Amino acid sequence: MPGVAVMTDSNCGLLQEDEKRYGISIIPMPVVIDGNTYYEGVDITQEQFYEKLSQGAAVTSSQPSPGDVMDRWDRLLEGYDEIVYIPMSSGLSHSYACAAAFAGEYGGRVHVVDNHRISITQAQAALDARILAEQGKSGAEIKGILEKEALDASIYIAVDTLEYLRKGGRVTPAGAAIGTVLNIKPVLTIQGGKLDAYAKTRGMKSAFKTMCRALKSEISGRFHDLYEDGCLCAGIADTYMEREDLENWKEELARAFPELEVMHIPLTLSIGCHIGPGGLGVGVYRKHRSDR
Template sequence: MSRAAIVTDSNSGITQETASEMGIRVLPMPFTIDGKEYFEGISLTQAEFYEKLTQNADIATSQPSPESVLELWNELLKEYDEIVHIPMSSGLSGSCQTAIALADDFDGRVQVVNNQRISITQRQSVADAIRLAEEGKSASEIKEILEKVKLESSIYITVATLKYLKKGGRLTPAVAAIGTMLRLKPVLQIQGERLDTFSKARTMQQAKKTMIDAIRNDIETRFGGLDAKDVHLDIAHTNNEEEAMKFKAEVEAALPGYSVEFVDPLSLSVSCHIGDGSLAIAATRNLHI
């Protein structure tokens, strides 16, 4: 039986400490802040990131260098027969396509999964990959399974400020100004390759209700009316843990029988585009094979 190592990146929200507990490896995502390079979870903590964000630092995201990816793969292949590499969605970063190109030189021993997920849904893909590897699936089989179910998840996000969406070019200055004046709270959706506008609300409470209703609709329609044991619910936030825990209670009250498994910070690659104070909820259909 082939032994497969599982690799992901820090966009999954999995910390280096948690990765060690899970028996996987996490590539830290690089950031350039005011001209200096940092690595998520290595030389840049969540607290440090938000401090720099609120100080209007010049922040740019990047992807792991080919050298760092190859170094990790070569190290792992001394111990493992194969590698399953699960990067963030190809629609949100070039790191997936880079990894696919690099894997061509490994004669099939490295399988790059393009299942178009990020943050807490990407984390679930990693958990599924671990389980499949423990069940004896090969790297290519794991890749095939995860890509087959790639759209069986959704993330909904609401932001506390329109500042960073405007800065990133997702809102025109005029729309951002009107939205700020009216105190609008956009609800965004990540499903597959894109971060899109889903709806808008006047208050954070209304935005949270919109997200809960959207998740309920996904469970009833896209996921075929699954019961609680067949759906993972998770919550993420940007520097907003207290409100995230309150949101957890609201979600569980609105969806009796369902429980929220994780309440985690959103990956910094998402956070730098939406700012602090955001809340997100994700639903992922449990893997059945």
């Protein structure tokens, strides 16, 4: 029987269709739209989601039901000795706390990781867990490593429209109106699972430069040793952006950080419902290397 199965949720940006490619079990995250529950990548696409969002639908993020999570655990444990489960950050959702409580019923076979991550950095944590499992690490060892390294990641997100921050109460109606006229693009940051305001910029180009400067400062500071050891890579993510625009930003990021591998994954719908379409996220994070 294989040793350790790795499981995460679609808040990492990967969907069930990616399971075979990465060797990771991915549980779809629910979103509630006008009172109806949909599952990311299963019965709603990004295009359908943002169409409903733009039409003024009432959209909220949710979390997997305990039953769905435990059913997935039960199926995985038919073929594996242990499970390492990496839900989205405990700072952004109750998913971790709920899963950790129910894991106690599995006699130490399910290890729930409080990795303080979301989006592409959460995806990397799941990929790292897969590498560590292939290296023969136990579930407990993998959990310990991922939690120790949880803060070896940084994300910045530029918001294209203030409409959804206004709806969520993060920006006043007057502030949103003025900001729209002035082409204000807020930059948010996720550090250790908490979403905070970072800067206000004029236009997306200025926002991108601001985010890159922040990342370069961190690379020369707290991430310097990881960078020198070749364990750092860069990521870019978006909320339903025009493909040509996205490709241009990917090229810009590669030029800004030519020495780093750049990975792209769409931003999860749970972020999209708060910031709307056209958002752009960039980040840097630790990456484990496979022995193969």
